[in-house]
Amino acid sequence: MERKAGERKYREVADDLRRRVNAGEFNEGRRKLPSERDLVQEYKATTTSAMTIRQALGVLRDEGLVESRVGSGWYVAEWRPIVRNALERLFPDRWTAARSMWEVDIEGRDMNVEDLRVQFAAAPGEVARALGVGEEEKVWQRNRRYVVDGVPVMRAVSFIPDEYARNTRITEGDTGEGGVYARLREAGHGPVAFQEQVRCRLATAAEVEDLGLANGAPVVEQYRKAMREDGCVVEVARMILDASKFLLVYDFPR
Amino acid sequence: MERKAGERKYREVADDLRRRVNAGEFNEGRRKLPSERDLVQEYKATTTSAMTIRQALGVLRDEGLVESRVGSGWYVAEWRPIVRNALERLFPDRWTAARSMWEVDIEGRDMNVEDLRVQFAAAPGEVARALGVGEEEKVWQRNRRYVVDGVPVMRAVSFIPDEYARNTRITEGDTGEGGVYARLREAGHGPVAFQEQVRCRLATAAEVEDLGLANGAPVVEQYRKAMREDGCVVEVARMILDASKFLLVYDFPR
DNA sequence: GAGTGGTCTAGACCACATT
DNA sequence: ATGTGGTCTAGACCACTCA
Numbered sequence: 130m131e132r133k134a135g136e137r138k139y140r141e142v143a144d145d146l147r148r149r150v151n152a153g154e155f156n157e158g159r160r161k162l163p164s165e166r167d168l169v170q171e172y173k174a175t176t177t178s179a180m181t182i183r184q185a186l187g188v189l190r191d192e193g194l195v196e197s198r199v200g201s202g203w204y205v206a207e208w209r210p211i212v213r214n215a216l217e218r219l220f221p222d223r224w225t226a227a228r229s230m231w232e233v234d235i236e237g238r239d240m241n242v243e244d245l246r247v248q249f250a251a252a253p254g255e256v257a258r259a260l261g262v263g264e265e266e267k268v269w270q271r272n273r274r275y276v277v278d279g280v281p282v283m284r285a286v287s288f289i290p291d292e293y294a295r296n297t298r299i300t301e302g303d304t305g306e307g308g309v310y311a312r313l314r315e316a317g318h319g320p321v322a323f324q325e326q327v328r329c330r331l332a333t334a335a336e337v338e339d340l341g342l343a344n345g346a347p348v349v350e351q352y353r354k355a356m357r358e359d360g361c362v363v364e365v366a367r368m369i370l371d372a373s374k375f376l377l378v379y380d381f382p383r
Numbered sequence: 384m385e386r387k388a389g390e391r392k393y394r395e396v397a398d399d400l401r402r403r404v405n406a407g408e409f410n411e412g413r414r415k416l417p418s419e420r421d422l423v424q425e426y427k428a429t430t431t432s433a434m435t436i437r438q439a440l441g442v443l444r445d446e447g448l449v450e451s452r453v454g455s456g457w458y459v460a461e462w463r464p465i466v467r468n469a470l471e472r473l474f475p476d477r478w479t480a481a482r483s484m485w486e487v488d489i490e491g492r493d494m495n496v497e498d499l500r501v502q503f504a505a506a507p508g509e510v511a512r513a514l515g516v517g518e519e520e521k522v523w524q525r526n527r528r529y530v531v532d533g534v535p536v537m538r539a540v541s542f543i544p545d546e547y548a549r550n551t552r553i554t555e556g557d558t559g560e561g562g563v564y565a566r567l568r569e570a571g572h573g574p575v576a577f578q579e580q581v582r583c584r585l586a587t588a589a590e591v592e593d594l595g596l597a598n599g600a601p602v603v604e605q606y607r608k609a610m611r612e613d614g615c616v617v618e619v620a621r622m623i624l625d626a627s628k629f630l631l632v633y634d635f636p637r
Numbered sequence: 638g639a640g641t642g643g644t645c646t647a648g649a650c651c652a653c654a655t656t
Numbered sequence: 657a658t659g660t661g662g663t664c665t666a667g668a669c670c671a672c673t674c675a
Contacts, residue, residue: 331445
């Protein structure tokens with residue numbers, strides 16, 4: 130590896146390491162890379178500083194190629210996403226399984242609710258507006274975190290106006306068979322149309338803490354509105370997903 | 384600002400800077416923050432190193448709160464997303480405008496094709512599989528970049544098997560009114576069902592280059608399959624979006 | 638207890654933007 | 657010409673993992 134003036138060393142190291150990872154050099158056993166200190170030795174023709182090696186490893190982490198475990202080392206990463214199919218979730222009857230582009234276990238793994246909190250409190254401004262309630266008006270909030278294989282992957286909050294939730298199990302911890310939508314349906318407010326909005330950005334410090342992410346990890350911020358026959362919004366849900374763990378699928382059948 | 388052993392200085396600086404940005408301290412004029420060197424002075428009670436200040440600024444950039452311009456400085460960032468509505472794009476007739484959660488200019492800004500390249504070549508493995516063609520088989524590839532206000536925001540490649548594209552303007556630079564789907568429809572291969580897959584991750588070095596992103600910026604990787612009446616996939620599109628510039632909207636009407 | 642990634646220091650030079 | 661963010665050096669200590 131040669132170096133000319135004005136080039137960026139960390140990028141050269143990253144390029145070479147990427148080549149080695151993709152060539153399968155570290156695929157045996159626990160798929161562990163050399164330690165940062167060892168890499169400084171290996172690349173001493175290019176750089177002599179641990180910071181530069183770290184920066185190069187950061188590039189590969191950004192690309193999803195490797196991951197770091199503190200006190201342990203750097204490892205080749207694997208992408209095994211949780212498939213999240215909107216049509217399947219919202220209209221189970223309309224959905225017919227279709228193949229994904231990526232090679233994934235389409236079955237999906239079990240997602241468990243971890244830490245449900247039901248509150249009756251004012252919602253954030255944009256949620257209140259979407260629900261058509263006053264900014265100060267209290268609504269039911271069902272706040273929970275989802276875990277897969279013991280790892281938190283998503284934070285979700287559902288907002289339901291009192292008008293639709295009162296005298297139903299929506300205000301309780303356990304909503305019973307079929308969940309919130311089944312209870313809304315029984316109360317005559319069954320949602321029939323939905324809108325999902327998806328935005329992708331890097332995690333805030335609070336989200337890093339909540340979901341156990343790395344600094345600078347991307348999250349998906351998702352809003353869902355559920356509408357009754359007459360167009361009234363009966364539920365707004367706000368979700369923060371660990372982006373590295375999900376594949377979102379949207380089917381538009383005939 | 385005090386500091387105890389074991390805490391992370393860059394996070395303390397980030398927290399304080401976030402508070403100042405949100406309080407509107409830098410909202411006048413060009414919304415410029417103090418230079419890194421000035422910030423080292425301002426926070427010399429916490430840290431004495433420029434690297435630590437940079438790390439703190441990196442946290443706020445990750446959160447989308449500020450952005451850096453080389454040779455110029457750090458600025459308060461603004462999120463003005465391009466709204467990308469799947470139903471509107473795929474089924475203009477089924478779509479009825481619905482309000483967004485975020486305060487955005489729903490009209491959307493003009494997106495222009497910049498640099499169209501039409502090729503006849505073998506497609507990547509997963510695309511070939513989705514199209515149901517052999518790995519070696521050549522397909523038509525329409526590769527282009529989209530720009531908004533002169534800034535590149537998306538790279539898109541459409542893959543169409545020769546079987547559907549030959550003897551149509553799909554193989555030419557200009558596909559004519561209505562684009563690829565209109566030509567497919569005329570040829571009796573009109574797509575009637577679609578699937579979109581969305582994944583979010585950090586940009587690779589090549590994508591950073593192509594879209595003019597910052598290192599460690601998130602992108603949206605999107606695949607779309609377009610299906611004919613009989614379920615045959617007539618087009619696969621692969622898109623890389625600058626995640627900071629888009630809001631994806633998925634409508635599910637009754 | 639040895640090894641690891643994460644954070645931090647106190648500087649330096651570069652390419653680029655603005656004046 | 658000056659100031660800016662981006663990169664780099666050559667170390668150091670810390671919290672953590674693992675054998």
